[in-house]
Amino acid sequence: MRPTVGVVIPVYHSAPYIRGSVESVLTQTYPVDQIVLVDDRGDDDSIEIAQRVLAEYGREHILITQPSNGGLGRARNTGLAALTTDLVWFLDSDDEAEPDFVDRLVSVLVEADAQIAVARTRRVDIDGYTLGIDEAEPRHAVLSGERYAREILCGRAKAYACTKLFRREILGERPWAQDQAYEDFASTLALALSVPRVATVADPLYRYLYREGSLSTALSESTFDLFTVEDQVHDLLRSRLGDRRWNREYVGFRYREVLTSVAHVAMRAAHAGGQTPLSRRAVDRVRGDIALRDLTALWAGRRYRQMVFAVMVKFTPRLYSTVLQWR
Secondary structure, three states, rough: OOOOOOEEEEOOOOOOOOHHHHHHHOOOOOOOOEEEEEOOOOOOHHHHHHHHHHHHOOOEEEEEOOOOOOHHHHHHHHHOOOOOOOOEEOOOOEEEOOOHHHHHHHHHHHOOOOEEEEEEEEEEOOOEEEEEEEEOOOOOOOOEHHHHHHHHHHHHOOOOOOEEEHHHHOOOOOOOOOOOOOOHHHHHHHHHHHOOEEEEEEEEEEEEOOOOOOOOOOHHHHHHHHHHHHHHHHOOOOOOHOOOOHHHHHHHEEEEEHHHHHHHHHHHHHHHOOOOOOHHHHHHHHHHHHHHHHHHHHHHOOHHHHHHHHHHHHOOHHHHHHHHOOO
C-alpha cells in the first residue's frame, strides 16, 4: 500500500521565504497527504502568506496557533500530534525541498524496510547560490541506526530533522527537545539509536537557507544551549552504549559541534562589534571546558584541526581570535 505522508511546518519570522517553502511541498511528485502549519507567534505576516499560498493551490491544511512563541522543538511536537499519516516530514519555513524529495525518500525507506530515510543538504544563500553540501556522501545505501548515529557524531552526517522522513510510530509524542535551541542534535541521535535501519539518498534534495543573523551565526544567550546539547548527548551515550566505546566520537563531536562553534560565534561577534560581557563569558566557558587529556582522543581520531583549536584557545585565545578574523 502507498504510505501516507504528512508535513509539519513551524512558521515564525519567515515572510520573505515562506512562499517558496510551502510551494516546495505542494509541487512534490509524491503528494503530501496532510499539511500542518504551526503558528509560533512571530510578529510578521508569515502565517497569512502561507495560508494564501495553500488557498491558491486549493489545498486543505490544519492550522495550529501556539499560545505564545515556544520555539522550534515545541512547535514541531505540537504539529506532530495533529498528523495521522504513516510517515512524517518536518520542514522549516525558510527552507525548500527538491520536487522529488518525498518520492525518493519514500522509495528508499520502503525498499529497505527502514524507519528513517535521509537525503543530503544543499546549503544556499538568500540569492539561491550554492555554498556547499553539508554532509559527506553516504558510504552505504542502508545503515544500521547505530552506524548512522556514529556518522552524526563524527560529522559525516547531520542531525537536521528536515532532511528526513520518519515512520510515525518511532517518534512517540514529543521527540524534539523543547525550550532550548539546537533541538535537533540529541533528539535525532536518540531516534537513530532506537531503530534498526536508516536508508540514505546520496543527492542533496534539501535546500537549507544560510543567512546572517540566524541562530547559528549570531551570539546570544541561546548559544549557550549548545552546552545543554553536549550534556544530553553525553547522558544518552552513557545510558545506552557506555562512554568508553564511543569516547573518541564523543570527544570529536564535543570539540567540533560545541566548543568550536561557541568560540567562533563569540569571537566573530567581538570582531564585528567589540568584546562584550556575553562574548567574554562564552570564550571563558570554552577555555574552561577544554581538557588537555582530550588531545589523546583527538589525535587517535585524526582530529588535528580540533587539536590546534584546543591548544590555541586554551593558551593563546587572542592569537586564535586574530587568525580567525582573517580566515
